[in-house]
Amino acid sequence: MGYVADRWHKSRPKLGDPECGEHKGLVASKAHGKGKRWQARYDDPNGNEVTSLWRTKTEAEAEIVKQESAKQTGSWLDPKAGRVTVKQFAYDTWLPSLNIIGRTQTEYEGVLRRYVVPEWGNREIRSIKPSEAGAWQKLLVTKYKLKGTYPNRVSRYVRGIFRLAVIDRVIHVSPFERIPAPTADERATQPPDVAEVRQLIAAAYDDRWKAMIELNALTGLRSGEIRGLRLDRIDFLRRTMLVNQQLVYEKGDGLYFDELKTGAGLRTLPLSQRAVDLLAAYVHKYPPREGGPGEGLVFVMADGGLIGESTLDYALKSTCKKAKAPKRHWHELRHHYASVLIAGGENPKVVQKRLGHKDVMTTLRTYAHLFAEAEEQTRDVLDAAWAEPGETGSTEESPRQGGRIPESRRSQGVLKQVSG
Incomplete structure (x- = not known):
């Protein structure tokens, strides 16, 4: 006492x-x-x-x-703990608590330096009010001119600082507690379809780019993952690919191999026979080099050097121009892979696992409109299952017995008969 x-x-x-x-x-x-x-x-x-x-x-x-x-x-709560400044707590406590790789820490430090320290750096963490938290989020758009998903991302980082302060008993409650985060203004992705990808493959001016475009459409690898793909990660017998590293660039360090950004990124992908045949033919024609920076890599420059992200992007843009196709970014080939899985009926959890997303909500946010487009398939399945013999939309066999699923036009015909 x-x-x-x-x-x-x-x-x-x-x-x-x-x-x-x-x-x-x-x-x-x-x-x-x-x-x-x-x-x-x-x-x-x-x-x-x-x-x-x-x-x-x-x-x-x-x-x-x-x-x-x-x-x-x-x-x-320690009455003195809340007197620590936002900057001091962010750098000395929050950043060291995160299980992140060096490049991600650099990104987080950039957020602190650009958007947090100028506004709240020398303020005591306990002094930040909810009204100020809401006003700060608006500044991300009005003052700092952030667009798209970036205001939401920056806000999530900073919310994490105050969330940890609550957990560490530095403050009673986060000022962001009842303040909604900025809306993630994501444009619905419209990935290239199979016909367009075939068009790009045909127009590619080098075997390297032809193979990389097709393989990415068949696997959904990130740019750094396909550029850092090693032959010993591919099991041709079991038709699988281990994705466990990426080739990245960092100012001052240049190109280097690094672990994946999150644990979810570490995954083993099932390969289609087309992907296996593609890889087998390519490595037979262009065996991986022994020695040098590109040793063991499936894809390297003509001189054996590493492929930079900008080089790959330029190759795709040039290919799009030659094919007279819409301008595409390399990441859109990853979206193509996801769209094929979704159209084929794969559930969100499987799509998340194949893409290496950290959580299923990321998958749903990115591809919500594609999942919505698959709703018609659900209607067809139900109509086919419950249709009586002889009704429009019925089949000789039920779907469970291997019968085909009727098209949505036929289900609309059933509705007309009922209403008539």
């Missing part, structure tokens, strides 16, 4: 000490008349003494009762 100390007077006066001229029966200390008189003292949950100063003894006693009660209920 804590106790209250009188700073202005000695608790153990020596014999012969003069009596305080202001307070009868007490002996003045060196602190007499300086600052607040009463000091509340108590131990925190870890046994460390915590002190605070108060004007009256009643206030000090009330503080002790309050803190002892908070300790009992598990809601205790």
Whole structure:
């Protein structure tokens, strides 16, 4: 249990000490008349003494009762902890707590440097109000001109700082608690269809780009993953591919091999026979080099050097121009792969696993419109299952027996018969 100390007077006066001229029966200390008189003292949950100063003894006693009660209920916070600045907590506590690779940390540090430190860097973390949190999110668009999904992403990073502060008992509640995050303004992806991908493959001016375009459409690899693909990651017998590294570029370090951004990115992909045949033919014609920076890689430059992201993007843009096709980014071949899986009836969890997304919500956000387009297939399946023999939309056999699923036009015919 804590106790209250009188700073202005000695608790153990020596014999012969003069009596305080202001307070009868007490002996003045060196602190007499300086600052607040009463000091509340108590131990925190870890046994460390915590002190605070108060004007009256009643206030000090009330503080002790309050803190002892908070300790009992598990809601205790160190009154001094919230005085840490937003910048100090973000750099010294939040960043070290994240299980991230170097490039991601560089990205997070850039967010702090550009959007957080200029606004709140020297503010005590406990001083940020919900109204200020909402206003800061608006600044991301109005002041910093962020667009698309970026305001939402930056906000999620900063929300994580305050969420950790709550978990660490630095603040009671995050100022973002009831403030909605910026809307992730994602444009619906319109990936190339199979016909367009075939058109790009035919127009590619080099065997390397032909193979990479087709393989990416068949596997959905990220740019860094296909550029860092090694032959020993491919099991031709089992028709699988291990995706466990990527080729990345970082200013000052150049191109280098790195682990994947998240644990979900580490995956084993099932390969179609077309993908296996494509890879087998390519490595037979262009065996991986021994030695040098491109040792063991399936795809390298003509001189054996590593393929940079900008080089691959330029190759695709040139191919699109030659094919007289819409301008495409390399990532859109990954979207093509996802769209084929979705159209084929794969559920979101499987699509997430194949793409290496961290969670299924990322998959749903990105491809929600494609899943919506698959709703017609659900209607056809149900209509076929429940159709009576002889009804429009029925089949000789049920879907479970291997019969074909009727088209949506036939289901519309059933509706017309019923309404008629």
